[in-house]
Amino acid sequence: MGTIGEYIKSAIASIKNNKGRSFLTMLGIIIGIAAVLTILVIGDGLKAEASGQMSSLETTTIDISIDLSKTDKCFTPANMDAIEQSMNCIYGLSPQITLYGTGKGRKATYSIYLTGGSDVLSHSGSNKILYGRYFTRDDVEASNNVCVISETAAINLFGYVNAIGETIEITSEDMTSEFTVVGVRENTSLDKSYATQVDDKPVLTGDIPYTAAAQAYNYDVNSLFTDVKAYLHEDNKDIAMSKMKSVVENVTGLRGEDAVKVTASYGMDESTKNILSVVTIVIALIASISLIVGGIGVMNIMIVSVTERTREIGIRKSLGARTSSILVQFLAEAAILTFTGGVFGIVLGLFFAKMLCTGIGFTFIVNPILVIIVVGISISVGLFFGIYPANRASKLNPIDALRSE
Amino acid sequence: MKKLVEIKDVCKIYNPGENEVRALNHVNLTIGENEFVAIIGQSGSGKSTLMNMIGCLDIPTSGKYYLHGKDVSHMSDDEQSDIRNEEIGFIFQGFNLIQSLTAMENVELPLIYRGIGKRERDRLAEVALNSVGLEKRKNHRPNEMSGGQQQRVAIARAIAQAPPILLADEPTGNLDSSSSKEIIKIIKRLYREGRTVIVITHDSGIAKQAKRIITISDGEIQSDIINPDYKED
Structure with a gap:
């Protein structure tokens, strides 16, 4: 399907059409991603600090x-x-x-x-x-x-x-x-x-x-x-x-x-490192609750969007859009929303982590793999919480959808 | 003449059981290639149901529908979508353009679902917009255009991927009389160019423009005549 690019384009257009609302929806994701990333980066700094002296020599x-x-x-x-x-x-x-x-x-x-x-x-x-x-x-x-x-x-x-x-x-x-x-x-x-x-x-x-x-x-x-x-x-x-x-x-x-x-x-031995890892992960999991809340926000706004655009969905279906085309369009919209939020969140998270690390006196270490994982998480949140609204959109009956105001 | 639409003994029943509504009651109808047909009926007569049936938006409760010789009476949603995309160009009363897209983008929609590449899409969309005289409006959004212009965009969208059937549901219902005349003129021209045009309407003035007039009421076809007053403009 070479048309996925088109669906992504129309998803971006629809996000742009609702800038204010899209930003507010993203805010949840931005905060969630920033919180998780800050904690993980500081955790890395803590580990580096704790294992510092002996191992460095x-x-x-x-x-x-x-x-x-x-x-x-x-x-x-x-x-x-x-x-x-x-x-x-x-x-x-x-x-x-x-x-x-x-x-x-x-x-x-x-x-x-x-x-x-x-x-x-x-x-x-x-x-x-x-x-x-x-x-x-x-x-x-x-x-x-x-x-x-x-x-x-x-x-x-x-x-x-x-x-x-x-x-x-x-x-x-x-x-x-x-x-x-x-x-x-x-x-x-x-x-x-x-x-x-x-x-x-x-x-x-x-x-x-x-x-x-x-x-x-x-x-x-x-x-x-x-x-x-x-x-x-x-x-x-x-x-x-x-x-x-x-x-x-x-x-x-x-x-x-x-x-x-x-x-x-x-x-500063392996068991200490392991304990620090566990502590970091537990705190990160707690922080990721905000990510789940953000994801629910995305789901909510996508449901609103589907309802508002019922007629558009009907038009698209009457013109030959398949169930999967509509599904992909709305999933792409949710994923792009959270991906964009994720990018802002990473910038914000790194900024906070840098400030805190400087404040505490830890070395500021950013593991590129961590950033890639966080980007992946933000996209997955969109896909996961987008499934329900997108599925709802794709299953609409074109006759009823065309009749709606 | 080759048969394009062949409806055989089709019934459509809503709410089966005690309060059932027979929207279509044993309807038989054949429409050939390059015909200009008006289906006229009052509201509640079953004409919308018949249009949905012809347009592959709905499937019959019983009976058979052959479109282009192919049985389309028991298709899945996605198969219906593909058939609509290939065989039918819709023109609606409310234009049904997507407000956030430009005229050009609206016309390209069915081409996207056909899987046509960007360059070819642009070319086809421009040809279609030119043929309804809107080449200067291609980058305008629907809310920047008059009703007549919006309906012309909708017509361009319906003909862009060259479907054999144009299905127009009250195409002039939301338009003033001068815009209506313009739209009717375009529809007639499309018919003369070799397309099959089916217009669904409650307005006998519109129906009289067609070459063949089918009257429907209570879910049954009452009459099916060749219009003696048909004029080639």
């Missing part, structure tokens, strides 16, 4: 722990070194110890949260070094009081970002020690969540060698750590997992005592 970690109820052995600088020597598929090991207190800079004093680890901590996040350097293995071995602080911390403590060489005085309970800034890194998600933690003031963050943290508290690094993390490239995960347990048992002398536990951790 393709770094993953393995947790290794020693069960203290079975042995009194623990990780020491010496045995960690030995494990690293036997495992060249990992970047290295790092224990974790936190130093929390107040940090006094040249400009001001803030609460500060310092993560003590080894130099491989530099592999942990997407936070890049802006100025200076990360602390090194030498700093760790020498228990140097050096630190890498976040951009926010540098600005708040010293009033400027490039704070290399400045000194922070850390006070925690009754101990005080001084740390020299050797590096300033980008803010991490931790900095964002700590932005207004204490009395509306931010809690600042930074990284220090674990040896320096232990020294500040007067702890012995040889009897402190029962848990360490191995940092490694994602591609090496399987091989590292297969070797890790026996290497650790050999080095620590815990073979056969079932005291070592090795667990692979996932950055």
